[in-house]
Amino acid sequence: MRDEVVTYAELDRLLVSPEDARRRWLDQHQPALPEANWWLHLLLLVEARWDDRPAERPEWTRLTIWLLAEAGRSGLGEREAAERTAYYVAQMRDAGMPASSLPTADAVVRACLDAIPVALDKVAVLDSPQDLATLQIQEMRDSRHARGLLNAAEPHLPDLDDQDLADRLRAWLAVKPRLV
Template sequence: MRDEVVASGELDQLLRSDEDGRLRWLDHRQPGPPDANWWLHLLLLIDERWEERPAGRPAWAQLKIWLLGQAGWRGALEQGEVAERTAYYVAQMRDAAMAASSLPSADTVVRACLDAIPVSLDRVAVLTDRVDLHSLERQELLDSRRAKNLLNAAELLQADLEDPDLVDRLRAWLAIKPRLV
């Protein structure tokens, strides 16, 4: 049963369930060990429902955000990927005029992106010249690229931030973003 495609009735049931019901559904349906492809397919099905059912869009958006969190918590997706996907999705929903009350705050989403950066601002590899690429270790390159990807996502919500400390933290990262790998 776990390998089958999720039926539309099951997806509708998941949408109507409370958190305990959703957790039970996931416990029963998700593959073990965690399979990122299964989760990504489930998220795509949610996107289809969002498109097909305009009246239920806030509920589908909330379900997708909840599922992204569960995918990270259950180890199917890394926290950085969850933060990045959530930021892009929240920005997309804001652009689609989704009510802010249906979405996590920009502060929450941006904080998650910044917290997922695998290296501190003072230790991230930055380039002053493209020749510098050859002097960097592989992990330094990966961490710098991950930081840049998370900043690209977080930057979309910059105008909606309320916490001044978070605004300053994001600005400091954005100042070096052009020099990240």
């Protein structure tokens, strides 16, 4: 992680900046090598501003969503960013955040399902605890990642508009109890 500190004043400027200025800021501040901790720290700072500045919460929420998308391409990776975004959006909906500040349930669930590292018909499932001993480590990881993404996506099921997407999520949810 770089030694420089991101100040609240910088975050306040980032909040009102257009996307190209935000990208330039990220290019100047993020570490050369992807570092998840840098992104997590930045997200915590933004969350603190969200808490401190209630009148600007919709804008801070949109910035958080944007930062999570950028982090998915850079420091956190697609899977973790999709999972964190799904949980964040659910939390913000529960907090009464206007829908205009949030991605749709369809976008959130699609990102989660797209981030699952293995196809539904290839994912490792357990019929009994003894099955665990037969799995390779990557099969266990992929199954575990699928479970985490499904846990994050599931609360969005009632809000889905795309029935094909809802059916796809339901198919995954049917095997979720047997995932590692």
